[in-house]
Amino acid sequence: MPSASSNLIASAELISQGAEAKVYKAHIHSDTVPILVKHRFRKGYRHPTLDASLTRSRVAGEARALLKCLRAGVNVPGIRMVDATEGILGIEWIEGMCVRKLLPGGAEAETELSDADAVPFTGVDALMGLIGTEIAKMHLAGIIHGDLTTSNMILESSQSPRLVLIDFGLSYHSGLVEDKAVDLYVLERAFASTHPDSEPMFSSVLKAYEVRMGKHWASVSKRLDDVRLRGRKRSMVG
Amino acid sequence: METFTNPHFPRNLSVAHVALFAPVNNAKDLRSRIIKAATLDGDEGEQERQAVNFAFIDARLITSRLHLQTAIYQAVMAEAQGALRTKKVHSEIVWILNPTNNITEALRRYGVSDTTRSLLVVRIDGPDLPAERAKKDMDAIISGETVPLDKLQDITEWNTVKKHYKLGQDTAILEAKGDSAREKVLINEIVISSVASKSIAS
Ligand SMILES: Nc1ncnc2c1ncn2[C@@H]1O[C@H](COP(=O)(O)OP(=O)(O)OP(=O)(O)O)[C@@H](O)[C@H]1O
Numbered sequence: 058m059p060s061a062s063s064n065l066i067a068s069a070e071l072i073s074q075g076a077e078a079k080v081y082k083a084h085i086h087s088d089t090v091p092i093l094v095k096h097r098f099r100k101g102y103r104h105p106t107l108d109a110s111l112t113r114s115r116v117a118g119e120a121r122a123l124l125k126c127l128r129a130g131v132n133v134p135g136i137r138m139v140d141a142t143e144g145i146l147g148i149e150w151i152e153g154m155c156v157r158k159l160l161p162g163g164a165e166a167e168t169e170l171s172d173a174d175a176v177p178f179t180g181v182d183a184l185m186g187l188i189g190t191e192i193a194k195m196h197l198a199g200i201i202h203g204d205l206t207t208s209n210m211i212l213e214s215s216q217s218p219r220l221v222l223i224d225f226g227l228s229y230h231s232g233l234v235e236d237k238a239v240d241l242y243v244l245e246r247a248f249a250s251t252h253p254d255s256e257p258m259f260s261s262v263l264k265a266y267e268v269r270m271g272k273h274w275a276s277v278s279k280r281l282d283d284v285r286l287r288g289r290k291r292s293m294v295g
Numbered sequence: 296m297e298t299f300t301n302p303h304f305p306r307n308l309s310v311a312h313v314a315l316f317a318p319v320n321n322a323k324d325l326r327s328r329i330i331k332a333a334t335l336d337g338d339e340g341e342q343e344r345q346a347v348n349f350a351f352i353d354a355r356l357i358t359s360r361l362h363l364q365t366a367i368y369q370a371v372m373a374e375a376q377g378a379l380r381t382k383k384v385h386s387e388i389v390w391i392l393n394p395t396n397n398i399t400e401a402l403r404r405y406g407v408s409d410t411t412r413s414l415l416v417v418r419i420d421g422p423d424l425p426a427e428r429a430k431k432d433m434d435a436i437i438s439g440e441t442v443p444l445d446k447l448q449d450i451t452e453w454n455t456v457k458k459h460y461k462l463g464q465d466t467a468i469l470e471a472k473g474d475s476a477r478e479k480v481l482i483n484e485i486v487i488s489s490v491a492s493k494s495i496a497s
């Protein structure tokens with residue numbers, strides 16, 4: 058007999074297919090309020106027992122990071138259902154726009170926003186501020202995101218603009234300055250490769266990050282410079 | 296009473312009948328009846344166990360309809376997978392609602408106590424059990440009034456929920472101090488998310 062979770066997925070709408078997971082829009086308790094379902098499907102190239110335990114721990118890791126963020130007041134989707142055995146995590150559906158698509162260079166040609174409706178609810182600068190603040194709150198809670206890109210952020214279209222961080226599939230727990238600096242560096246590279254002339258945008262992110270981090274900023278800032286230097290050396294060698 | 300149907304679950308577990316009783320006037324008797332039913336032998340035992348075959352939940356600790364629905368969903372899923380941590384799907388709902396792994400503590404906090412004044416009563420079954428029948432079975436053992444589920448918002452004791460989940464020192468809650476509407480939204484979200492992820496909580 059098919060499991061409840063496979064029935065759930067069969068009735069859901071596929072919205073994205075990655076290498077690790079398929080992402081769906083689905084309904085469990087209500088026809089009006091959707092949820093987002095992330096299915097880490099079976100990997101045929103892995104031994105079944107290993108695959109099952111890896112999948113389970115990835116689902117558990119993502120759910121625990123979300124819960125930790127919620128408790129710390131970081132804007133992330135709430136958790137709605139977990140079926141770790143089947144590799145399924147159901148989370149709150151966030152209605153809004155992916156930040157990548159709101160910024161120059163991020164949207165596919167035909168959906169490029171005109172200047173007039175670019176970045177609804179708030180300007181680019183304010184949006185960068187929201188991003189920096191949310192990342193700082195997450196770092197202060199001891200969570201490293203692991204995959205910070207403008208795709209993994211949604212500007213929620215509610216009353217007051219809320220920047221929601223998503224995709225905690227690669228996140229982990231750490232208080233190390235090095236890990237925070239690398240997290241920021243990953244985002245800096247993502248900005249540079251996706252959005253032309255991104256330097257002023259990323260500095261606005263850092264400015265807000267600095268304010269929120271307070272006394273913790275100095276060491277992260279210094280380490281970020283080291284990480285950048287290492288990155289440049291690596292690209293000269295490689 | 297309300298009836299939730301989930302077509303994704305096996306047929307015999309696809310329906311949840313939920314009623315909110317407030318007030319409840321016979322909590323003490325109900326509690327001893329539940330305890331006794333577990334130990335009775337023979338036909339009488341079967342009958343008594345059937346009579347109390349519900350999840351009884353102290354309504355003061357439930358923050359929203361979605362909170363209860365989430366516990367039901369996770370409990371029914373565990374039952375369908377043969378992965379119950381307690382004896383029955385109904386006790387599993389109560390166990391899932393409590394943040395620790397201790398079943399005795401779960402029943403003491405979230406179940407019926409002698410002083411319970413409001414109860415959420417849940418029956419998981421198949422579509423063959425008509426709603427009227429489920430309601431009649433509830434009325435047969437509970438003396439009190441049923442009110443619409445939306446009345447829950449007047450019953451929830453937010454401070455007790457906060458205490459059980461140890462939310463007092465969490466940044467999210469500290470930042471909402473003074474804004475009780477916002478605080479409730481945050482508590483509700485953390486509690487729902489905890490219930491949803493209880494199966495993987497370390
Ligand atoms: N909670 C949510 N509400 C609404 N949309 C979401 C939500 N979470 C994710 N999405 C959308 O689904 C896409 C994929 O989600 P997510 O990044 O978590 O999965 P992923 O498998 O890691 O995908 P990718 O490999 O593309 O990063 C996101 O880019 C976003 O557009």
Ligand SMILES: [Mg+2]
Pocket residue numbers: 208209224
């Ligand atoms: Mg992603």
